[in-house]
Amino acid sequence: MSKISSDSQETALVTGASRGIGRAIAIVLAASGRFVYLNYHSNHAKAQQTLDQIKEQGGDGALLPFDVTDKQASETAIGKIIAEKGKIEILVNNAGIREDMLMVWMKEENWQRVLDTNLTGFFNVTRLVVKKMLPKRYGRIINISSTSGQVGQAGQVNYSASKAGLIGATMALAKEIAKRNITVNAVAPGFIETEMVEGLPLDQIAQSIPAGRLGLPEEVADAVLFLCSRKAAYITGQVLGINGGIC
Numbered sequence: 001m002s003k004i005s006s007d008s009q010e011t012a013l014v015t016g017a018s019r020g021i022g023r024a025i026a027i028v029l030a031a032s033g034r035f036v037y038l039n040y041h042s043n044h045a046k047a048q049q050t051l052d053q054i055k056e057q058g059g060d061g062a063l064l065p066f067d068v069t070d071k072q073a074s075e076t077a078i079g080k081i082i083a084e085k086g087k088i089e090i091l092v093n094n095a096g097i098r099e100d101m102l103m104v105w106m107k108e109e110n111w112q113r114v115l116d117t118n119l120t121g122f123f124n125v126t127r128l129v130v131k132k133m134l135p136k137r138y139g140r141i142i143n144i145s146s147t148s149g150q151v152g153q154a155g156q157v158n159y160s161a162s163k164a165g166l167i168g169a170t171m172a173l174a175k176e177i178a179k180r181n182i183t184v185n186a187v188a189p190g191f192i193e194t195e196m197v198e199g200l201p202l203d204q205i206a207q208s209i210p211a212g213r214l215g216l217p218e219e220v221a222d223a224v225l226f227l228c229s230r231k232a233a234y235i236t237g238q239v240l241g242i243n244g245g246i247c
């Protein structure tokens with residue numbers, strides 16, 4: 001890959017980039033020439049593997065562990081990006097967890113942890129990043145929602161609520177900042193082969209998907225890559241399903 005001067009090189013932050021979908025997104029963004037900050041919670045070994053792979057492919061990036069539920073930690077992390085790069089053009093809000101159970105069995109902490117990570121995490125990070133994008137009059141924000149947030153999934157009242165909330169936030173924020181050339185979109189993956197779906201009856205699930213299989217993290221990443229590009233300038237406030245036809 002030819003080296004890009006640091007002024008013209010876009011800066012990206014991908015939350016939850018140590019593994020799964022976030023890892024695949026970080027890899028394609030770096031391969032397309034962006035400097036990518038890889039956020040994660042605690043899995044340092046997996047995050048380092050992602051960064052090593054990026055560097056082996058001629059890309060560049062840095063590890064940026066912090067808990068997206070922690071307002072102060074988020075502020076420190078975004079401050080570090082701005083201190084080092086002076087700008088941030090791309091934010092992918094991907095960090096997420098699930099704690100599935102029927103609502104009758106759900107404890108308040110199961111509700112709160114999922115909402116805190118999947119929805120308040122978006123708020124903690126995006127609020128700060130948008131402030132840095134506005135004066136530059138450019139930005140791309142992609143939120144990783146889910147089919148579960150579009151149609152609801154039994155056993156996922158907390159998760160579906162968090163992912164539906166993310167869709168509402170995407171549409172509202174898009175309207176607030178469209179005039180500054182900052183686009184905000186969501187992608188809604190169906191079942192994607194990552195650690196998150198381990199333990200689910202995958203053969204049975206595959207049969208219920210029109211495409212007959214689960215999706216790959218790379219298939220989500222390529223769609224995100226396009227939404228992060230200059231060519232996607234007129235797409236904002238949208239939700240793109242990546243689900244093999246399941247809804």
Ligand code: NDP
Binds near residue numbers: 018041068096195
């Ligand atoms: P994984 O469980 O494989 O990875 C989750 C990532 O999120 C990890 O990098 C993890 O970091 C990070 N993370 C979790 N909590 C926090 C936190 N508090 N602060 C910072 N980082 C955190 O998940 P997937 O790759 O499968 O999912 C990625 C996103 O896509 C999620 O938002 C998920 O809801 C969504 N999604 C996934 C689908 C699927 O079928 N896999 C379908 C639809 C949506 P660490 O490694 O340090 O724990």
